[in-house]
Amino acid sequence: MTGRFVVVDGPSGVGKTIITALLTRLVADAGWPVHPTKEPTHTTLGRTARLGTDDYHGLTLACLVAADRYHHLETEVRPALVAGKVVFCDRYLPTSLVLQRLDGVDPAYIWDLNRYADRPDLTIVLTGDPTRSRTRAAERGIHSRFHRGGPEAGKRERELYVQVADELTGAGFAVHVHDVGEQQPDEVAAALFARVRSLLAEPSDGHTPTASADLIRES
Numbered sequence: 519m520t521g522r523f524v525v526v527d528g529p530s531g532v533g534k535t536i537i538t539a540l541l542t543r544l545v546a547d548a549g550w551p552v553h554p555t556k557e558p559t560h561t562t563l564g565r566t567a568r569l570g571t572d573d574y575h576g577l578t579l580a581c582l583v584a585a586d587r588y589h590h591l592e593t594e595v596r597p598a599l600v601a602g603k604v605v606f607c608d609r610y611l612p613t614s615l616v617l618q619r620l621d622g623v624d625p626a627y628i629w630d631l632n633r634y635a636d637r638p639d640l641t642i643v644l645t646g647d648p649t650r651s652r653t654r655a656a657e658r659g660i661h662s663r664f665h666r667g668g669p670e671a672g673k674r675e676r677e678l679y680v681q682v683a684d685e686l687t688g689a690g691f692a693v694h695v696h697d698v699g700e701q702q703p704d705e706v707a708a709a710l711f712a713r714v715r716s717l718l719a720e721p722s723d724g725h726t727p728t729a730s731a732d733l734i735r736e737s
């Protein structure tokens with residue numbers, strides 16, 4: 519697979535969607551074929567996960583989002599990578615490691631469930647002021663129980679993303695944590711584009727499965 523797989527993840531309202539769109543534009547303008555996408559997907563399975571967080575909890579939701587992820591990889595991500603595209607995915611494994619953990623699922627099981635999900639070439643984790651992120655998410659519209667809970671829940675979500683970024687790094691993932699601070703979206707995208715450009719200059723690693731559960735259990 520000659521393309522590159524880049525994930526943009528982080529707490530709700532931190533700016534994943536807008537940054538993914540801006541980065542996609544910058545990379546396309548640099549002459550690369552791009553494929554922006556997101557999880558949960560727009561399939562029936564993905565919509566059930568996105569809109570069903572009040573009905574589905576714990577292991578059920580963990581399996582639902584993992585099933586959506588495997589279908590996404592098979593039908594969309596891998597074909598785009600084979601076609602040489604730069605795939606930008608808004609939410610991926612880090613979301614599961616944070617939200618399913620908040621939902622009481624054993625982290626080792628979350629890793630196991632995602633064992634065969636492709637390891638991205640780069641995982642970008644956006645962090646920012648939790649109150650600001652929560653406010654933006656609320657203004658945009660709350661459609662998930664994970665959006666509720668105010669600043670305290672936002673603080674915990676942010677802490678877990680930072681912890682998960684360390685776990686992923688320990689498991690051999692290329693992780694880039696970016697705190698948006700006071701930056702406007704175009705400034706964030708420009709800073710991240712520099713990192714993505716250096717990735718595009720490197721040879722592709724062929725996109726191996728995640729298969730890191732043992733590593734994490736041993737750590």
Ligand SMILES: Nc1ncnc2c1ncn2[C@@H]1O[C@H](COP(=O)(O)OP(=O)(O)O)[C@@H](O)[C@H]1O
Binds near residue numbers: 532698703
């Ligand atoms: N750095 C930023 N500065 C100001 N507004 C932002 C910033 N990042 C995102 N926003 C705005 O906040 C809202 C939520 O951003 P969005 O990209 O949808 O977040 P996410 O996908 O992480 O939930 C959007 O209206 C977006 O334009």
Ligand SMILES: Cc1cn([C@H]2C[C@H](O)[C@@H](COP(=O)(O)OP(=O)(O)O)O2)c(=O)[nH]c1=O
Binds near residue numbers: 568583610611614655
């Ligand atoms: C990808 C993913 C999503 N979800 C669920 C819970 C999230 O609140 C919801 C994400 O829906 P989404 O519309 O992407 O939310 P946001 O606007 O905050 O980016 O899907 C998980 O529980 N685990 C996952 O791994």
